[in-house]
Amino acid sequence: xxxxxxxxxxxxxxxxxxxxxxxxxxxxxxxxxxxxxxxxxxxxxxxxxxxxxxxxxxxxxxxxxxxxxxxxxxxxxxxxxxxxxxxxxxxxxxxxxxxxxxxxxxxxxxxxxxxxxxxxxxxxxxxxxxxxxxxxxxxxxxxxxxxxxxxxxxxxxxxxxxxxxxxxxxxxxxxxxxxxxxxxxxxxxxxxxxxxxxxxxxxxxxxxxxxxxxxxxxxxxxxxxxxxxxxxxxxxxxxxxxxxxxxxxxxxxxxxxxxxxxxxxxxxxxxxxxxxxxxxxxxxxxxxxxxxxxxxxxxxxxxxxxxxxxxxxxxxxxxxxxxxxxxxxxxxxxxxxxxxxxxxxxxxxxxxxxxxxxxxxxxxxxxxxxxxxxxxxxxxxxxxxxxxxxxxxxxxxxx
Amino acid sequence: xxxxxxxxxxxxxxxxxxxxxxxxxxxxxxxxxxxxxxxxxxxxxxxxxxxxxxxxxxxxxxxxxxxxxxxxxxxxxxxxxxxxxxxxxxxxxxxxxxxxxxxxxxxxxxxxxxxxxxxxxxxxxxxxxxxxxxxxxxxxxxxxxxxxxxxxxxxxxxxxxxxxxxxxxxxxxxxxxxxxxxxxxxxxxxxxxxxxxxxxxxxxxxxxxxxxxxxxxxxxxxxxxxxxxxxxxxxxxxxxxxxxxxxxxxxxxxxxxxxxxxxxxxxxxxxxxxxxxxxxxxxxxxxxxxxxxxxxxxxxxxxxxxxxxxxxxxxxxxxxxxxxxxxxxxxxxxxxxxxxxxxxxxxxxxxxxxxxxxxxxxxxxxxxxxxxxxxxxxxxxxxxxxxxxxxxxxxxxxx
Numbered sequence: 001x002x003x004x005x006x007x008x009x010x011x012x013x014x015x016x017x018x019x020x021x022x023x024x025x026x027x028x029x030x031x032x033x034x035x036x037x038x039x040x041x042x043x044x045x046x047x048x049x050x051x052x053x054x055x056x057x058x059x060x061x062x063x064x065x066x067x068x069x070x071x072x073x074x075x076x077x078x079x080x081x082x083x084x085x086x087x088x089x090x091x092x093x094x095x096x097x098x099x100x101x102x103x104x105x106x107x108x109x110x111x112x113x114x115x116x117x118x119x120x121x122x123x124x125x126x127x128x129x130x131x132x133x134x135x136x137x138x139x140x141x142x143x144x145x146x147x148x149x150x151x152x153x154x155x156x157x158x159x160x161x162x163x164x165x166x167x168x169x170x171x172x173x174x175x176x177x178x179x180x181x182x183x184x185x186x187x188x189x190x191x192x193x194x195x196x197x198x199x200x201x202x203x204x205x206x207x208x209x210x211x212x213x214x215x216x217x218x219x220x221x222x223x224x225x226x227x228x229x230x231x232x233x234x235x236x237x238x239x240x241x242x243x244x245x246x247x248x249x250x251x252x253x254x255x256x257x258x259x260x261x262x263x264x265x266x267x268x269x270x271x272x273x274x275x276x277x278x279x280x281x282x283x284x285x286x287x288x289x290x291x292x293x294x295x296x297x298x299x300x301x302x303x304x305x306x307x308x309x310x311x312x313x314x315x316x317x318x319x320x321x322x323x324x325x326x327x328x329x330x331x332x333x334x335x336x337x338x339x340x341x342x343x344x345x346x347x348x349x350x351x352x353x354x355x356x357x358x359x360x361x362x363x364x365x366x367x368x369x370x371x372x373x374x375x376x377x378x379x380x381x382x383x384x385x386x387x388x389x390x391x392x393x394x395x396x397x398x399x
Numbered sequence: 400x401x402x403x404x405x406x407x408x409x410x411x412x413x414x415x416x417x418x419x420x421x422x423x424x425x426x427x428x429x430x431x432x433x434x435x436x437x438x439x440x441x442x443x444x445x446x447x448x449x450x451x452x453x454x455x456x457x458x459x460x461x462x463x464x465x466x467x468x469x470x471x472x473x474x475x476x477x478x479x480x481x482x483x484x485x486x487x488x489x490x491x492x493x494x495x496x497x498x499x500x501x502x503x504x505x506x507x508x509x510x511x512x513x514x515x516x517x518x519x520x521x522x523x524x525x526x527x528x529x530x531x532x533x534x535x536x537x538x539x540x541x542x543x544x545x546x547x548x549x550x551x552x553x554x555x556x557x558x559x560x561x562x563x564x565x566x567x568x569x570x571x572x573x574x575x576x577x578x579x580x581x582x583x584x585x586x587x588x589x590x591x592x593x594x595x596x597x598x599x600x601x602x603x604x605x606x607x608x609x610x611x612x613x614x615x616x617x618x619x620x621x622x623x624x625x626x627x628x629x630x631x632x633x634x635x636x637x638x639x640x641x642x643x644x645x646x647x648x649x650x651x652x653x654x655x656x657x658x659x660x661x662x663x664x665x666x667x668x669x670x671x672x673x674x675x676x677x678x679x680x681x682x683x684x685x686x687x688x689x690x691x692x693x694x695x696x697x698x699x700x701x702x703x704x705x706x707x708x709x710x711x712x713x714x715x716x717x718x719x720x721x722x723x724x725x726x727x728x729x730x731x732x733x734x735x736x737x738x739x740x741x742x743x744x745x746x747x748x749x750x751x752x753x754x755x756x757x758x759x760x761x762x763x764x765x766x767x768x769x770x771x772x773x774x775x776x777x778x779x780x781x782x783x784x785x786x787x788x789x790x791x792x793x794x795x796x797x798x
Contacts, residue, residue, distance in 0.1 A: 021532065044640070050459060053452050053527050058535065060449060060527040061482040064642040064658075064775040068649070074661045076640040078488040078776060082477040083460040089477040093492055099499035102638070128452050128459040133420060136457065239501070241443070241475040243463040250467070259463075262473045376463040377477065 002235040002386065004098045005222035007105070008037025009345040011215035014182040014333030016115040022049075022057050025214040026111035027069040033107060033216035034070075042218060043103035044076040048090030048110040050083055050337035051125040056116050066109060076103070081337070082241075083129035083372030084286065086110065087215070088340030088379035094219050095239050104221060110341030111214040122210060126336070129373040131247035143207060143287070145248060145374050147199040150289035153255050154201065157304035161201050164288040165192040166310035168205045168330055171285060174317065175327025177357035180342075182211045182333030206288040208328075213335030215342040222386065234351045237365070238267035238382035246376040255304075259378040260297035260369060267367070267380040268299075275299035278382070279362050280322040280350060282343040284371040285329045291315075294369060295323070298380075317360055325350060326358050340370035340379060347383050401634040401785065403497045404621035406504070407436025408744040410614035413581040413732030415514040419611075421448075421456050425510035426468040428613035432506060433469075436617040442502035443475040447489030447509040449482055449736035450524040455515050465508060475502070480736070481640075482528035482771030483685065485509065486614070487739025487778035493618050494638045503620060509740030510613040521609060525735070528772040530646035542606060542686070544647060544773050546598040549688035552654050553600065556703035560600050563687040564591040565709035567604045567729055570684060573716065574726025576756035579741075581610045581732030605687040607727070612734035614741040621785065633750045636764070637666035637781035645775040654703075658777035659696035659768060666766070666779040667698075674698035677781070678761050679721040679749060681742040683770040684728045690714075693768060694722070697779075716759055724749060725757050739769035739778060746782050 010032025012025055020028075026047065034040065047063040059065065063077035082089035087110030094108040116122050126142040135145065153159065169189060175181035187205060195205040222235050242262035248254050268274060275298055283298070285291035292306025300321050301309045309315055315323045326332050326346045329339060347366040349355045355363070365384040372378070409431025411424050419427075425446070433439065446462040458464065462476035481488035486509030493507040515521050525541040534544065552558065568588060574580035586604060594604040621634050641661035647653050667673060674697055682697070684690035691705025699720050700708045708714055714722045725731050725745045728738060746765040748754045754762070764783040771777070 051452075053450075057531060058527055059531040060480060061529075061645055061772045061775050063481065064771065065530070065645045067642045068644045073643065074641050074658065077642045078479055078481040078484075078491070078640060080477055080479055080492075081459060082462065085477075092477070093479075093495075096492075096499035096501060097495045099501065100495035102495060102498065124457075128457055130460075131464070132456060132458040241477060242473050243466045243476045244472065245467045246460055246464045259473065372463065373460045376460050376467075 002237060003222050004095050004219055004236045006217055006234045006348045007220045008033045008218040009348050010036055011180055011342060011345055012213060013180045014211040014213040014335055017212040018115060022052060022059065022111055022113035023065050023069045025113065025212060026066045026109050029214035029216040030066065030070050030107060030109050033218050037218040039218060041072060042105040042107040044097055044106045046090045046094045046097065046106060046108050047079045048087035048337050048341060049079055049112060050081060050086045051112060051114065054125045054128060055121040057113055082377040084336045085340055085370040085372035085377045085379045086337035088370030088381065089241060091217065091340060091344055091381060092239050092241055092379055095236055098219050098221055106219045107216060108219065108341060109214060109216040110338035112335035112337045113212045114210040114335060115212050134247050134249065141199065143202055144199045146287045146289060147202045149248065149254060149374065150201050153289055156255060159307050162189065162193050163307045163311065164206065165189045166315065167285060167288040167291045168192050170316050171324040171328040171330035174325055174358060175331030178326040178332060181327040181331055182209055183331040202287055208286045208330045208334040211333040211335045213333060213338045213342065215338055215345045217341060217344055231352050233386040234348050234383050235386045236381065237384045238270035240266035240270065241379045242266065243377050244375050246373055248374050257293050257297040257375040257378065259375055260294055260371065263378045263380040264298040264369065267382050271382045273365065273382065277365060278321065278367045279364055280325055280360055280366050282347055282368040283323050284369055285324055286334055290371060291323065298369065322360055325360060343368040343370060344381060351383060351385050401636060402621050403494050403618055403635040405616055405633045405747045406619045407432045407617040408747050409435055410579055410741060410744055411612060412579045413610040413612040413734055416611040417514060421451060421458065421510055421512035422464050422468045424512065424611060424613040425465045425508050428615040429465065429469050429506060429508050432615035432617050438617060440471055441504040441506040441617060443496055443505045445489045445493045445496065445505060445507050446478045447486035447736050447740060448478055448511060449480060449485045450511060450513065453524045453527060454520040456512055481776040483735045484739055484769040484771030484776045484778045485736035487769030487780065488640060490616065490739060490743055490780060491638050491640055491778055494635055497618050497620055505618045506615060507618060507740060508613060508615040509737035511734035511736045512611045513609040513734060514611050533646050533648065540598065542601055543598045545686045545688060546601045548647065548653060548773065549600050552688055555654060558706050561588065561592050562706045562710065563605065564588045565714065566684060566687040566690045567591050569715050570723040570727040570729035573724055573757060574730030577725040577731060580726040580730055581608055582730040601686055607685045607729045607733040610732040610734045612732060612737045612741065614737055614744045616740060616743055630751050632785040633747050633782050634785045635780065636783045637669035639665035639669065640778045641665065642776050643774050645772055647773050656692050656696040656774040656777065658774055659693055659770065662777045662779040663697040663768065666781050670781045672764065672781065676764060677720065677766045678763055679724055679759055679765050681746055681767040682722050683768055684723055685733055689770060690722065697768065721759055724759060742767040742769060743780060750782060750784050
């Protein structure tokens with residue numbers, strides 16, 4: 001996998017972009033990434049998107065439309081969908097396309113336009129990530145399905161609701177320093193505890209805000225990287241997708257994210273690295289319970305002990321395993337099909353040392369994980385700085 | 400590309416399958432392909448589907464659901480979408496996934512469930528392939544957009560409506576011998592000419608029927624093929640995607656399928672073959688006008704002369720370039736996101752010599768082309784029988 005490198009990134013702020021279409025947002029992020037890469041054209045465009053066909057956009061065939069908007073007549077283009085993991089799955093498809101050797105470069109764009117004049121359309125669109133035959137007909141929204149998991153988790157492991165506060169507090173603190181974030185204000189534990197309930201026990205500060213957004217990454221064969229002189233080369237050390245039952249009711253252990261465990265485990269094997277060798281982890285904190293379960297699935301916390309890591313401060317920028325370093329889904333915002341690409345843009349910026357006010361002091365290896373549905377499709381990537389050719393005595397120091 | 404081979408195929412008949420869900424159909428085709436390949440598990444599943452999220456199914460995250468139905472817990476799985484070319488684009492993604500070397504085998508499944516209790520939902524779902532901002536708001540259905548093209552084509556090149564009859568007559572004649580086809584009855588030129596108008600000049604016998612269907616193909620690295628002793632090895636000689644503007648109004652020459660020209664041209668270059676070296680061509684005859692334009696775009700007819708090839712009988716099974724050899728979209732049926740995979744299953748069966756009553760006398764190289772929208776996304780594949788290791792004097796005969 002280290003044959004594939006990141007050459008450029010771009011994004012638009014996550015927000016309500018009433019003045020721009022979905023294709024405008026995608027095109028803007030795409031051209032920003034191309035400018036960053038110093039390129040005018042790529043060989044292929046792969047788009048990650050979840051809800052464009054439902055709701056008010058009503059648009060499939062979106063990848064062709066984005067290629068046209070960018071002025072790339074004739075370009076190879078198609079869309080990848082894996083619910084909220086669509087952006088990360090598109091990145092996966094981009095990686096194998098470059099690794100196949102058939103093309104030299106691929107642009108991956110994640111885009112979502114979720115602001116609707118009828119907000120019920122957004123709720124309905126998100127429900128398509130759940131089982132349409134056995135979950136949705138019973139009436140739960142996507143938040144309600146996560147609330148079922150959180151309540152059961154609290155019951156099994158004895159955590160109180162306020163024990164989850166550090167996840168949201170950390171996310172907001174980081175987003176406050178990120179100009180691309182949707183919610184750029186800090187919150188206190190007290191505010192968290194008093195926030196309005198959405199679906200008990202999930203309150204508004206447990207839940208990530210949706211939004212309109214687009215993020216883009218240019219991938220190329222690592223031998224071809226020649227971009228910015230001061231940038232270390234960032235390569236793909238691992239790329240792994242795994243799935244689980246789409247319905248929670250079919251899972252043997254509904255409090256364990258089996259697909260997250262499996263895709264993380266596969267990624268570690270590919271990269272030849274252990275969980276404790278990750279410098280940071282952009283996880284899928286769509287809800288605070290998902291942040292806890294993701295840390296456990298990735299082997300960074302014991303089963304049932306995710307919140308302890310948060311309480312001990314390990315997840316903060318100065319902790320042992322920083323998460324949501326630009327605000328995460330919780331506060332950067334969660335434009336669903338775009339989110340996976342935002343995460344990978346953020347990982348790349350950390351590794352390049354170009355994370356601005358969000359820069360971590362140690363960022364040589366970073367992991368991103370995206371979850372489609374309540375754990376049905378999980379995509380894990382590990383990016384790392386490519387070791388430079390070293391003097392003989394040092395050659396194996398970053399092997 | 401010849402590193403990738405087809406190891407097994409499976410499908411369900413195209414029909415109205417009111418008794419089975421979309422996932423049932425996909426699973427049935429998937430397991431049929433696995434049985435054909437003599438395998439119990441693959442490394443990844445890539446699903447082609449267009450309309451599952453819209454209409455009555457309301458299901459995204461479909462690939463995870465299909466993996467679960469098949470009993471493949473944990474499997475890598477995601478969906479690819481490119482409107483009516485979704486199945487072919489999924490096949491493209493499957494090819495690069497195998498060619499990347501990261502996995503040994505991929506199962507590609509195209510599936511669509513279009514029978515709805517409200518038929519207007521199907522019309523609305525198909526319209527998502529057109530430009531949601533600049534075409535759909537004016538009210539044309541997807542048939543109407545094709546009717547605009549057909550009318551202009553007749554005007555520019557002087558063809559009468561009945562000149563297109565051989566396309567539909569040939570498709571129905573071939574479908575009559577195909578147990579997987581939706582419309583298994585022959586039609587006459589007179590029946591064609593008298594058929595009910597859908598959107599002038601397109602009548603019901605110019606238009607392909609939608610339907611419920613699923614088709615599946617197992618891909619593997621060609622060195623690993625060990626299947627049926629009597630089967631020649633079928634490899635991917637070319638795989639190419641190209642795009643054009645999504646709206647017809649933006650095209651410089653609306654009667655030429657630029658993306659089809661480009662993807663076919665790229666495919667010929669990859670395969671090192673000329674158009675006249677194709678033994679047959681499974682083209683995207685969603686409407687008879689599209690069959691004519693596809694023949695022209697693929698370099699098999701002069702611009703404006705597609706119908707002549709049909710009138711001369713070249714498109715029939717005994718002609719110089721047989722098309723729709725199992726009935727094509729017109730009569731096998733067009734379950735949109737599944738169609739591209741049906742075409743590739745059919746090409747494979749011809750090359751294996753397992754096409755039954757539809758077997759062509761000469762089938763060593765076959766091409767399939769799938770069109771998303773009115774020409775926005777076009778996917779072209781060339782499959783061929785892999786030359787066996789020959790005696791030294793013959794070694795270059797099938798290079």
